[in-house]
Each structure stands twice: as structure tokens, then as C-alpha cells.
């Protein structure tokens with residue numbers, strides 16, 4: 001049984017258009033399936049949880065962007081009877097990219113229903129201020145990157161650049177706006193029980209895979225298939241150097257800066273006396289502390305096979 005969860009708003013309607021095309025294929029007519037359109041933010045999680053609670057094994061095919069994948073995995077990710085498949089239909093699609101899913105949507109769909117290639121992925125789990133554990137599919141970041149995401153998400157120009165397929169420009173403008181007023185802060189970081197006090201910290205970002213903001217490789221060593229979380233720390237750096245550093249992120253060269261540390265761990269704690277901006281898969285919030293680890297239940301994700 002295949003269940004489609006489609007976000008009609010993702011990618012300015014692209015996900016919906018992809019699904020309409022898939023519905024016209026012979027393969028779609030031959031499979032046993034049902035579909036749902038998400039009607040509001042958070043609906044994807046609710047639908048996925050309801051499907052996962054049924055006892056039958058199912059494949060949930062998400063058509064949308066990272067926000068929709070985030071919701072579906074939070075609804076269904078802890079259930080072993082569920083396989084997740086993704087057809088990228090959003091503006092970022094970093095999770096799909098990390099799974100090697102690319103190309104024509106109809107071909108990706110054919111690949112899913114041929115279905116011989118599922119792999120176990122371990123997504124990250126996090127708590128904010130000791131609240132309920134949730135999953136993240138891409139990354140969780142504290143400080144500078146979270147403030148940039150917050151600025152970009154609430155900007156009027158995001159819609160314009162997304163429409164022009166220039167989504168990265170949104171982040172460049174937001175970066176410059178945040179850079180002007182940003183103050184580095186003291187953050188306490190604990191990686192597998194080893195505590196550190198970072199005095200002039202700009203950001204800490206933990207990832208399941210390298211990609212960020214639609215394809216930037218910010219955490220180069222991170223891997224979905226690993227049971228460890230990769231993280232980068234940026235600290236003790238001048239504003240001018242941050243600007244240079246962030247332009248090198250597009251080419252994955254930022255890790256050669258001495259102010260950038262790349263670490264790995266199983267249990268990560270981040271805390272601060274000051275309110276910390278945090279981004280989880282691009283959505284932003286604030287917190288004083290957070291704990292991060294990999295979800296012990298692996299997620300079965302359909303991978304794309306090359307012809």
C-alpha cells in the first residue's frame with residue numbers, strides 16, 4: 001500500500017503539479033494507493049501518525065520540500081512498519097539531496113514502486129528546554145545561522161527570490177543584515193560528556209548530512225547512515241572574516257578556516273545564559289538549552305537506483 005502525502009503549497013505549487021503528472025502514469029493506475037493533501041502547517045505530521053498507527057506495512061511517499069519531510073518523519077518516524085520515500089517538490093529539498101534522490105519525478109516514482117532499494121537512516125532527535133523529543137531530518141543550528149534563517153523566513157524578499165528560482169540570494173541578503181548587528185556569545189557545549197565553554201561563539205550546527213539551505217555543504221562529513229551526529233562550531237572570528245567564510249560555504253571550503261571546528265558525537269548538549277536563536281530544518285525558535293542525539297530507531301528510506 002502506498003500513501004501519498006502532498007503539500008500543495010510546496011515549491012509554489014510544484015509538488016501538486018508533480019502529483020497530478022504521477023496520477024496520469026500507468027504505474028499509478030496499477031498500484032494500491034491513497035493520497036492526502038496537507039491543508040495547514042503541521043497537518044503532514046498528523047496524517048503520517050494516523051497512517052503509521054495502522055498495523056499494515058506502508059510506504060509513505062512525501063511530495064514536498066524539507067518542511068513536509070520534517071513533519072512526516074515526526075509523525076511516522078518511530079514506527080517500524082513504515083517506509084519513507086521522497087519526491088522532491090519544495091524549494092530546498094536538502095533531505096532528498098542527501099539521499100541521492102534527483103531527476104525526473106516520474107522516474108523517481110517508478111523507482112519507488114520497484115522498491116528494491118531501501119536503506120536505514122538515522123535521523124537526529126532534539127529537545128528544546130527539556131520539552132518533548134522531536135526529530136530533525138536535516139540540521140539543528142544555534143546562533144548566527146538560526147538568526148539568518150529567522151530573518152530570511154520573515155522577509156518580504158524570500159517570496160520574490162523563490163519565485164525567480166534564486167532562493168540562495170535570500171540567504172545572502174539575510175546574512176548581511178544579521179552580520180551588521182550580530183554579537184557573538186558565550187555558549188556551553190558538551191559532546192559525549194566533555195564540557196566546553198565557547199567564549200565568542202557565532203554558531204554551532206549539528207547535521208544528519210552535509211546539506212543546508214538548498215545544497216550548501218555546511219557540515220561536509222555528516223552522514224545519514226551514521227549513528228553519530230556531525231557538528232561544526234564557528235568561534236573567535238571577526239565580522240569581516242565571517243563574510244569571507246560564508247561565501248566559501250558555497251564551495252565547501254569553510255572548514256579550512258582555523259575558526260571552524262568540525263566534531264562528531266553521540267550526545268550533544270548546547271546551553272547558554274542568554275536566549276539562543278535556534279533553527280530546526282529551517283524553522284526557527286529560541287531556547288536556553290538543547291540536547292541532540294540520533295534517533296535509535298532507524299528510518300527505512302527508499303533510495304534511488306541508477307538505471
Ligand SMILES: Nc1ncnc2c1ncn2[C@@H]1O[C@H](COP(=O)(O)OP(=O)(O)OP(=O)(O)O)[C@@H](O)[C@H]1O
Nearest residue numbers: 010011038039040041042064065066067068090091
Ligand atoms: N496547505 C498548506 N498551506 C500552507 N502551508 C502548508 C500547507 N501544507 C503544509 N504547509 C507548510 O508548508 C511548509 C513548507 O513546506 P515545504 O518545506 O515542504 O515546501 P517549500 O516550498 O520547500 O517551503 P520553503 O519555501 O519554506 O522552503 C511546511 O513546513 C508545512 O508546515
